[in-house]
Amino acid sequence: MWICECGILQDVSLQCAKGCDVVFASCLSACRRANMAASGCRGVRSILWKYGSYGNNLFVSRSKMVPQLPLRQIYVASSLWKKNLAAAGPQKFTQEFIDKQVEEFEVGKRHLANMMGEDPETFTQEDIDRSIAYLFPSGLFEKRARPVMKHPEEIFPKQTAIQWDAEGRPFHFLFYTGKQSYYSLLHDVYEKILAIERHQDKMRNKGLFTSDTKQILLTGSRWLLKEEIEENLVENISVQDYMRLIQLMELLLSMPYCSLEEEFILKFRKQLEVQSSKYEIPALQYDPQGVAFSVADGRRKSAKASITLRDSGSGNITINGRNYLHYFPVLQNREQLMFPLLFVGMMGRFDIEGSVEGSGHSAQAGALRLAISRALLSFVSEGEVEKMRQAGLLTADPRIRERKKPGQEGARKKFTWKKR
Amino acid sequence: MAAGVLTGVRQVLRGPRLVSAVFSCHGQTFSSAAAAPDTGETKILNFPLTQPDYFRLSELFTLKDLFEARVHLGHKKGCRHRLMEPYLFGSRLDTDIIDLEQTAEHLQRALNFTAHVAYRGGIILFVSRRRQFGHLIETTARECGEYAHTRYWKGGLLTNASIQYSPGVRLPDLILFFSTLNNVFQQHVGIRDAAKMNIPTVGIVDSNCNPSLITYPVPGNDDTPVAMEMYCRLFKMTINRAKDKRRQMELLKGISASV
Numbered sequence: 001m002w003i004c005e006c007g008i009l010q011d012v013s014l015q016c017a018k019g020c021d022v023v024f025a026s027c028l029s030a031c032r033r034a035n036m037a038a039s040g041c042r043g044v045r046s047i048l049w050k051y052g053s054y055g056n057n058l059f060v061s062r063s064k065m066v067p068q069l070p071l072r073q074i075y076v077a078s079s080l081w082k083k084n085l086a087a088a089g090p091q092k093f094t095q096e097f098i099d100k101q102v103e104e105f106e107v108g109k110r111h112l113a114n115m116m117g118e119d120p121e122t123f124t125q126e127d128i129d130r131s132i133a134y135l136f137p138s139g140l141f142e143k144r145a146r147p148v149m150k151h152p153e154e155i156f157p158k159q160t161a162i163q164w165d166a167e168g169r170p171f172h173f174l175f176y177t178g179k180q181s182y183y184s185l186l187h188d189v190y191e192k193i194l195a196i197e198r199h200q201d202k203m204r205n206k207g208l209f210t211s212d213t214k215q216i217l218l219t220g221s222r223w224l225l226k227e228e229i230e231e232n233l234v235e236n237i238s239v240q241d242y243m244r245l246i247q248l249m250e251l252l253l254s255m256p257y258c259s260l261e262e263e264f265i266l267k268f269r270k271q272l273e274v275q276s277s278k279y280e281i282p283a284l285q286y287d288p289q290g291v292a293f294s295v296a297d298g299r300r301k302s303a304k305a306s307i308t309l310r311d312s313g314s315g316n317i318t319i320n321g322r323n324y325l326h327y328f329p330v331l332q333n334r335e336q337l338m339f340p341l342l343f344v345g346m347m348g349r350f351d352i353e354g355s356v357e358g359s360g361h362s363a364q365a366g367a368l369r370l371a372i373s374r375a376l377l378s379f380v381s382e383g384e385v386e387k388m389r390q391a392g393l394l395t396a397d398p399r400i401r402e403r404k405k406p407g408q409e410g411a412r413k414k415f416t417w418k419k420r
Numbered sequence: 421m422a423a424g425v426l427t428g429v430r431q432v433l434r435g436p437r438l439v440s441a442v443f444s445c446h447g448q449t450f451s452s453a454a455a456a457p458d459t460g461e462t463k464i465l466n467f468p469l470t471q472p473d474y475f476r477l478s479e480l481f482t483l484k485d486l487f488e489a490r491v492h493l494g495h496k497k498g499c500r501h502r503l504m505e506p507y508l509f510g511s512r513l514d515t516d517i518i519d520l521e522q523t524a525e526h527l528q529r530a531l532n533f534t535a536h537v538a539y540r541g542g543i544i545l546f547v548s549r550r551r552q553f554g555h556l557i558e559t560t561a562r563e564c565g566e567y568a569h570t571r572y573w574k575g576g577l578l579t580n581a582s583i584q585y586s587p588g589v590r591l592p593d594l595i596l597f598f599s600t601l602n603n604v605f606q607q608h609v610g611i612r613d614a615a616k617m618n619i620p621t622v623g624i625v626d627s628n629c630n631p632s633l634i635t636y637p638v639p640g641n642d643d644t645p646v647a648m649e650m651y652c653r654l655f656k657m658t659i660n661r662a663k664d665k666r667r668q669m670e671l672l673k674g675i676s677a678s679v
Contacts, residue, residue, distance in 0.1 A: 168590030169543060173562045176545055176569050176577065176592065178584060183571055190555050 093156055101152040108149070125150070181233040182241060189248045192261045199257050214259040221269040223249070228270070279394060281377040281385075294378040298370030300397050303359035305367035309375040313351025319368065320355055333365035340373040340393050344380055370396060461673055468536050475535040475661050478528050480654055483520055486527075489650040491640040492518045494627030504627050507639035516627040518639045530622045530636040531658045534594060537620075538566075538662035542593030545569055546655075547610050549602040553648045557598055560652040564659040567592065569610075573602070578613040597623035598651060599642040600634065607633075624651060 109128060113120040116131045128149050136147040148155075163180075164170040174180040174187070203209040224232075226242040237245075249268055252258055258265070282294045292311040297304070317324040317337060328334050341347050352372065356364045373393040377385055388394055402411035409415060464474055486492070494500075494508065494516030509519035538544060544566040546557050554570035561568035569577075574584065581589050595614050600623045602608050607630055614621045615633045623634040624642045631637035641647045 162586070162588075164590065167541065168588075169541075170567065170590075173565075173567050174558070174569070175585075176567050177571050178574055178577060179571075187555065187558055194555070 090157065095161075098152055098156060101156070105149075105152055112149070179235055179237065179241070181235055182237050182245075185233065186245065186248065189245070189252060192264060193248075193252055193255070196252070196255050196257050196260060199260065200255070203257075209256075211256050213256050216253065216259055216262050216265060218253075218269065221266075221271045224268050224270055229268075279374060279377075282375060284378045292379075294375045296371045296374035296377075298367045298372075298374060298396070300366035300370065301359045301363035301400060303356060303363040303367040305354060305356040305364065305371045307368065307371035307375050308353045309372065309379070310351040310353070311349065311379070313349065315348040315350070317352040318354070328361065328365060330361065333361055336365040336369045337372065340369060340376055340388070343388065343391060343393065344376060344384055346376070346379070350379075366397060369393075461669060465540070473528070473532060475532065475539075475658070475665065477531040477535060477658055477661070480531070480657055481524075481527070481650075483524055485650065486520050486523060486640075489646045490644045491523060491647050491650070492520050493641045493644065494518050495643075499628040501628055501630055503631055504625065504629065504639065507625075507631075507637075508627060518627065518641070523639050526636065526638045527640070527654075530638050531654060533620070533636055534596070534622060534655060535658045535662040537594045538659045539666050541666070543567060543590060544659065545592035545595045546598065547573075547595055547608065548598035549573070549608060550599045550642070550648075551603075552645070553598065556648065556652055560656050564656050565663070566659060573609050575609075578610070578617045578619070591617060592619060595619055595621045596655060597621060597634070598648060600625055600629045600631075 109123055110120040112128060112131050113123040115135075116127075118127065132147055132149050138146040140146055163172065163175060170176070172180045172184065174183045177183050200209065223246055226237065226239065229242065229245070230236055249265065252261065252265060282296050284292050284294055286292055287310075293308055295306070295308050297306050299305070319327045324334060324337060328337070337352075338347075341350065354368055354371065356368055358364070359367075370393075373388060376388070377394075380388070385394075404410050407415075464471065468474070492509070494504075497511055497514045497516060500508070500516055504516075507519055507522055509517045511517060534544065544561075544564075546561040546566065546568040548554065548557050548570050550570075557570050558568045576584050578591060581591055595610060597608060597611065600608050600611060605628070611621060611623065611633045620635040621633070622636040622638065623629075623631070624640050625631045625634065625637045626640070626642045629642075631639070640651070
């Protein structure tokens with residue numbers, strides 16, 4: 001059996017017996033057909049020529065050739081010739097191609113700016129988006145299917161650059177582990193642990209060792225998630241790897257002198273957003289006469305209300321310019337308005353001026369009640385605020401209208417059930 | 421002319437792993453070095469085995485140093501590997517004692533080989549699976565400018581390299597095992613894989629290890645920190661010496677920088 005490889009094809013020393021030349025030529029042409037660069041010469045192997053006794057000898061010289069060689073051509077399916085597209089993986093772009101695309105983008109950007117009559121120097125990405133949306137209006141619903149002109153870095157997926165130099169020597173000393181950034185991170189963390197231990201020993205030698213040293217503040221932050229670390233390292237790590245990293249960081253934190261490496265550790269902590277579930281108490285304002293007032297908003301269903309609470313009043317309530325008695329003929333709604341003031345015991349103290357829109361009368365009353373409660377917060381003490389919260393005055397009612405479902409009359413009502 | 425010599429030698433290391441060609445003493449090399457300007461220089465590149473200690477590595481350590489670094493201490497009699505018996509001096513109170521004279525010989529050969537590989541710009545990979553010394557070995561490798569792998573060995577790192585890394589990757593030209601066992605006291609997978617890929621190996625074999633697949637075994641203790649630090653120091657000095665010599669030769673003789 002005689003198989004040819006791409007590298008050896010170039011070598012002249014493979015001049016074989018007369019029969020071989022034919023094979024050699026056909027192999028060469030087969031090689032050219034089968035796209036040598038990507039898939040190698042796998043396609044060539046399908047042409048296998050069996051020689052009688054010369055099967056094993058590669059270097060057969062002309063003198064040894066035998067005129068009659070029993071040749072048997074073995075036919076193979078053409079699917080072997082075709083390039084295996086799935087095995088190639090995602091399409092790879094060369095650096096030159098990407099550079100060319102970047103160049104074209106820059107030139108195109110300037111042309112676009114000229115077309116739109118704007119200054120090419122100060123043409124930002126938002127301007128580009130705007131111009132493209134103007135020049136190529138698209139009614140497609142899928143935003144990602146619309147024409148787009150972005151920098152090639154955002155369009156072409158990032159590929160890892162070649163990690164070795166011209167001689168083939170990799171740049172990173174942990175390249176052969178497969179996960180160079182992750183393991184080099186572990187290496188650095190361990191190095192820091194060793195450095196802290198050495199520092200501890202030095203302090204012990206001097207007799208200055210104390211356990212109560214400056215501790216790193218960790219409240220209000222969390223460890224970075226596995227996905228975030230993968231993003232930083234630009235390589236995939238497994239769950240066990242991630243847990244090992246967190247273990248090492250915890251070990252680092254458990255040492256007395258860990259404050260030496262504070263900024264390193266904080267790189268792996270993410271500050272949590274301050275979750276203020278508490279509503280901010282509206283600031284007390286003073287009008288030119290020196291009277292205190294506060295403004296607050298409230299919502300219920302789809303009603304929006306806005307209230308101005310004025311101090312040293314006499315209990316007048318005006319809504320949308322009309323007296324509350326006229327605006328809310330129903331007792332229940334007026335009770336809703338009154339309840340916050342009754343609860344804090346400041347019934348006749350304030351003048352209320354409100355505006356409300358949307359939804360129905362009950363929802364508007366609820367919106368106004370919430371707005372009044374919120375406005376009252378600035379006139380009331382801390383303990384009272386807590387009491388109001390427990391009374392449910394400060395909680396926005398989350399109930400909204402449930403949608404109607406198909407196959408039913410309404411949200412819950414079903415059509416008449418018929419047994420048969 | 422010298423460039424031709426070098427490219428020939430380089431193909432030896434890079435292409436099909438014809439390691440034997442480096443060692444071949446009959447001049448079946450890829451060059452006609454007859455008219456080389458400096459015969460001493462080309463001689464060492466083409467016939468490295470004619471000089472047993474070109475880099476004078478025997479002055480790096482003495483038998484006494486090995487003894488003081490407790491290199492002679494092996495494991496207990498029960499852990500002894502059958503194939504290590506030739507290297508053992510004897511046993512004392514059930515502890516195997518490794519013959520330091522043999523160790524010195526083997527170590528000198530191993531260091532010489534490492535130096536020659538480093539001289540020709542080969543990639544050297546430091547491997548060990550002992551967690552106690554992992555950091556030390558990685559640091560040593562980084563300081564020499566070589567590579568280390570003291571972590572979990574994934575299956576196809578050498579045998580399936582074009583998929584594990586990228587298609588055009590260059591594999592190590594020499595693998596140094598500072599401990600040939602992994603964490604479950606079985607032979608490290610890298611030894612077998614290196615043998616499959618025709619990559620020469622140098623390994624510190626303790627009395628419970630199997631020295632058969634290793635090209636340059638060095639019987640010695642792999643458990644004591646003193647011994648490991650000594651090995652790391654020795655290999656680092658060898659590699660640095662070889663690289664310095666190379667740089668010196670390149671500057672003086674003007675040999676092309678490509679190895």
